[in-house]
Structures are given as C-alpha cells and as structure tokens.
Amino acid sequence: MTESLFGAFTRKESYLNIVYLLLSFPLGIFYFIFVIVGLSVSLGLLFVGVGLLILWIVLAAIRGLAVWERNLAVWLLEARIAGRPPRVVSDQGFFKSLKQYLIDSWTWRGLVFLVLKFPLGIFSFVVCVVLVSASLALLVTPLAYRHVPIMFFDRRIGTSEEALICFLLGLGIALLSIHVTNALAALWRTLARLILADARPVSHVAARSGPIIIP
Numbered sequence: 001m002t003e004s005l006f007g008a009f010t011r012k013e014s015y016l017n018i019v020y021l022l023l024s025f026p027l028g029i030f031y032f033i034f035v036i037v038g039l040s041v042s043l044g045l046l047f048v049g050v051g052l053l054i055l056w057i058v059l060a061a062i063r064g065l066a067v068w069e070r071n072l073a074v075w076l077l078e079a080r081i082a083g084r085p086p087r088v089v090s091d092q093g094f095f096k097s098l099k100q101y102l103i104d105s106w107t108w109r110g111l112v113f114l115v116l117k118f119p120l121g122i123f124s125f126v127v128c129v130v131l132v133s134a135s136l137a138l139l140v141t142p143l144a145y146r147h148v149p150i151m152f153f154d155r156r157i158g159t160s161e162e163a164l165i166c167f168l169l170g171l172g173i174a175l176l177s178i179h180v181t182n183a184l185a186a187l188w189r190t191l192a193r194l195i196l197a198d199a200r201p202v203s204h205v206a207a208r209s210g211p212i213i214i215p
Helices: 002-010 012-044 050-077 094-103 105-139 160-195 202-209
Strands: none
Touching: 002 160, 012 050, 012 105, 012 160, 050 094, 050 105, 050 160, 105 160
C-alpha cells in the first residue's frame, strides 16, 4: 500500500509525465492556431488556385506534426503505439499526393489529435502547474517563513508550528499531485494509442513487416 502511494515519487516516468503535460500547453496553442489559420487561408483561396498549394502544405504539416506527437508520446509517456506512421508521399506528383493526403485516415486522425491538444493541453497544464506549485510552496515554508512573508489564505505564517502544518499539507498535496499528473498522462497515452496507431489491416501490416510463418 505504501509502495503504491509513494513509489511514484521514485520513478522517473512520473517526472517525464510532468514534462509532457507542461509541453502540452504551448504545443496545443501552436497547433490550434496553425490548423485554423492554415485551413481557413487555403480554403479561402481555393478559387484562385494557390489555395491548393497552401492546402497541400498544411496537410503535409499536419501529418508531420502527428508523427512528432506520436514520437513524443513514445519518448515521454512510454506509450506503446501499434504499427508505424505511414510514409509521407513525395514522388507521386502534386495532385496525386494531395489526393492521398485527403483520403488517408492518418491525415484526419492527426488533425483530430492536434485539435484535441488545445483544450486538453490547457487543462493538463493548468492542473499540473497549480498542484505542483502549491505543493512546492508549502514544502519550502519551514525554510522560508522567517525570511520571506508567506501568507496562507489571509494569515501570515509566523511560527514553527504553523510552518510544520504547511509542510505536512504540502506533502499531502504533493502526493495528490503526482498521482493526478500520472492519471492525466495515462489519458494522453490512451488517446495517442487510439488515435495515432497504424489503422491499416493487421494482415497488411504483417505482410510489410516480415515473413509470415505458418506452423
């Protein structure tokens, strides 16, 4: 029981999860702005032809960013994602590659993940920052209250007993924080597995990955 409660503090995965959650905010904002502006401009300029080129660039970028997000989930969250992302088309000509981008599910699954990164990324970032900063502030109270004015709601911490209470409260919030951030990371890990996995038929993937041995 104790190991399950406090063991998360000793695992590096917990801190990699926090890094992922902190990155989700700036990345989510960037993805949202890029997708909205890029698709709006490309669709608005379709009637003059240049919109097709912009659309091709935007869709290619969405696919590349989806690969980046998939790799980020593998590196930081240790997500086990089935298959591998499809190779970006580069030698079939402009219109054929644009058509493949439009009909390939990887493009639209990547788009869904990038768009989800905005609201869920903000939520994850806020929860992570609030919990971690609150726990750290309370944990350092015994060392800092004599030198720096520390307020707990509308009361200033002025005695060692009050500082000890803040420290114990900080330990409780830190324990809550590590498990909440791990739970949020597990949510992102599940989303990455569901959305960014290779959606090709299993037999097709197996045929490309190696010989099939029939016993």
